[in-house]
Amino acid sequence: MKEGEEKFGQIYFAVLGVVALAFGVAELIASAGEGFTWGILDSSGASDPMFLPWKAIILLAAGLFYLSSVNNFAEVHQLAKAVMASIMIWIVAGMAIWARIASSIPGEETWFNNLEGFLASYAPPYCPEMFLLLFSLVIVYYILKEE
């Protein structure tokens, strides 16, 4: 890994770690009481209250993994922590997307949803992990570089 890439990785994943940590805290607070919806960001956990505390713990852990990976980022064991954090975010975000897919297929009155209802299932607001998913994909570059 080149020095510039390492430097970028350190800064990028430190910021992402802080954001993941903040989202984790927000979801933890949301699971204890009422969360918040801010624009297209939804941290109320209204759709899956049973899973919310677990999701919060996973995001917190992912944030800590990212932060602990930034020192000597190019070293393989350190990089592995950032990869693991990203995989944890992919699991949580993947399940949030899967939940939308599963609920978008059957219709309310008919067997299958109509196009309008189907598309409406994917409309905002989105949960924090779906935003993190996008930014966590940067790790793929480092994985390919390492291999």
Place this chain on the structure above:
Amino acid sequence: MPLSVDARWDLIDKISKQTVEFGARKHTLKDAIAELTVKPLTGIPVAIAVIYGFWSFFCDFAGTLFTDGFMVRLFDEHWLPWLQSVFPGGLKNPFYALMVDAGHIEGGVLVASDNCFEAFGVLTSGFFVVFGVVLWAVLAFYLMFAILEDAGYLPRLAVLVDTVLHKIGLHGYAIVPTFLSLGCNVPGVTATRPLETRKQRFMMMTLLAIFVPCGAQIGIMQDLVPEMMGWIFLTLAIGYLGFGFILNKIVPGKSPELIMDVPPYQMPTLRNIVRKLWIRTSRFLIVAVPFVLLGSIIVGLMYLTGAMDWLAAVLGPLLMGWFGVPSETVAPLIAGFLRKDLAVGILGGLMEQGIMTTFQVFTSVILLCIYFPCLATFALMLKEENGKEILGSLASLVAMVFVYGGLIHLVGIMLGVA
């Protein structure tokens, strides 16, 4: 002439020096990730994420998409009304009541059911439990299980929980039969065979039979009481560890170490996943379907002949006094001998009729889990354990039902919910 132990080791040394090349090996990213997943500090959050993904997929695949999305509509809006219109007899006809709809009393009048949970018929409740709920739950469970198994995560989970399970006389490998039992107790009991001592096998089988609900049962519980699932699993996990600890202290025998192969992580192949899914799901259906239908017939006949009312009257004081559940719980408890998923389904019918409070439903679900293994599991235990061990397992079951069931009732009273 046979070699002494020292001479053997010398020979091994000589052979390995000539055949094995030693040198520094650079850790790859895969190795580093593999290490992270077995160290407790990093491995536990990863395990939480994996289990989260597992159950989240399970709930949305089986619950949201198939059961709630399609099957409830298919069975309640099409299958049940069609059977009610074409099946000869009608309400009050015993054969009709057994096969289609027993009906229920509303304002002193016997009325037809409007959903398959309440109908209690072989062709309605029986079919709905198997094909409307359980099939999709089992399919989702085994799909995720096969992916984790083939990716190489399960052995790492075993290493991770090794320390905790040693406290109850088992080792990390016990997580494999436990996880398998969450799909179906039958392969779970079979998977106890690699355990080395009779003590470990006895303990494992007893814990599986009492505290690990099968995928079918979980599927029905998820459909009926989704908001209670966390509490149900927590109660069962406390029982599993607590009772395991006690068993470890009182059962004689040793709990030796077991060396386990931890393979490298790898990408699961579609062919293997499909094959495993087919074998496990089809075997499950072969075992489950006859028992569910037989269970429906027995419960239906007991209702029709009045045997259920008699049993409810006899066992009612015990059920109400000790466990805090109504006498109507007798029916699901009897059905539970054959299939626990069917039993929870019957419980769902009682719930819909407003016979039970939320806490009573919770207690009944726990009682159904712990009071006896289903017939298929019990038959396998008879094969795997000797007479003394079977008696031991049964004695443990009885003791556990009364102690744990009573304890839950007591906690309910103290919290003011029972």
